[in-house]
Amino acid sequence: MKIGITGATGQLGQLVVQKLKEKKTGAKLIALVRNPEQAASLKIEARTFDYDQPDALPQALEGIDHLVFISGSEIGKREAQHYHVIEAAKQAHVKKIAYTSLLHADTSSMILAPEHLATEKMLQDSGIPHTILRNGWYTENYTVGLKSAIEQGAIIGSAGDGKISSATREDYAEALAETIINDDHIGKTYELAGDQTYTMQDLAAEVSKQTGKNIEFVNLPEEQYAEKLQQVGLPEGMAKAFASLDYSASKNDLYNQDQMLSKLIKRPTTQLHQAVKQALIEIGYNL
Ligand SMILES: NC(=O)c1ccc[n+]([C@@H]2O[C@H](COP(=O)([O-])OP(=O)(O)OC[C@H]3O[C@@H](n4cnc5c(N)ncnc54)[C@H](OP(=O)(O)O)[C@@H]3O)[C@@H](O)[C@H]2O)c1
Secondary structure, eight states: EEEEETTTHHHHHHHHHHHHHHHHHOOOOEEEEEEGGGGGOOOEEEEEETTTGGGGGHHTTTTEEEEEEESSSOOOHHHHHHHHHHHHHHHOOOEEEEEEEEETTHHHHHHHHHHHHHHHHHHHHHHHOOEEEEEBBHHHHTTTHHHHHHHHHHEEEETTTOOOOOOOOHHHHHHHHHHHHHHGGGTEEEOOOOOBBBBBHHHHHHHHHTTSOOOOOOOHHHHHHHHHHHHHHOHHHHHHHHHHHHHHHTTTTTOOOOOOHHHHHOOOOOHHHHHHHHOOOOOOOOO
């Protein structure tokens, strides 16, 4: 049995490889990556796999039974890229795919939703047995900015008082590992999110509590937030996309209470206070 993992050099993919190793199923793991040299630390076979190189993909999938298909990271290019991957999987007779979609992809106002929904449809049309993991936000999307938030005394965004049920990459990686090795999940679409729901005000309060500093949440209209992001160096397109996504969070697009993720991983998802603590340790904050 061979399990291929796309995006295995990415942050989620590396954790999926680690979780699959821990499961000790005896399956051979193969990293399907743009740059095999970057996959050396994974210590598994690595094959070149670029979603933009459709002609090379079927051969790279030769012998792969099950495919962990991590969505690409270039917004706007992904429908075509994912089509290439699914067509190649058909040609290579891949027997099962687990795909990382977006929470509430069918109803979400997020600009990411159409590409994910199109990919889900392609998977359905492909005839390949599959599981769709509609992942909510990574808690790390917020904790990655804590250093500057502490310096400024503020977390800035456009999420208003939107309810957010995020989980860590590690939580989602465990779910991916579980769904690719267990056939019970074939044909299922899971809405995956954290057990705990919080607002950006709650996040600011948690950071204040743990650091002993007063950190406010400052809510800005989407356009003003995009301008702020540009001022700190983000390219215009990316700044507008991030602000738009954050504004979607104000409409509760990141809220879910299915608790399916914790059911899949058979433990509670990582709590906000744990993720904040971990992030503060990583930035060397003296707790
Ligand atoms: N749920 C969330 O909060 C959230 C947030 C951000 C992104 N996402 C989605 O979840 C995915 C995984 O997240 P992550 O944190 O692991 O992101 P990441 O660290 O940016 O990793 C993305 C991975 O996709 C690979 N990739 C991108 N374009 C590719 C292409 N054309 N061909 C082959 N591989 C390609 C990258 O390859 P390289 O290693 O060669 O760069 C990388 O391994 C993202 O790609 C995105 O679709 C979700």
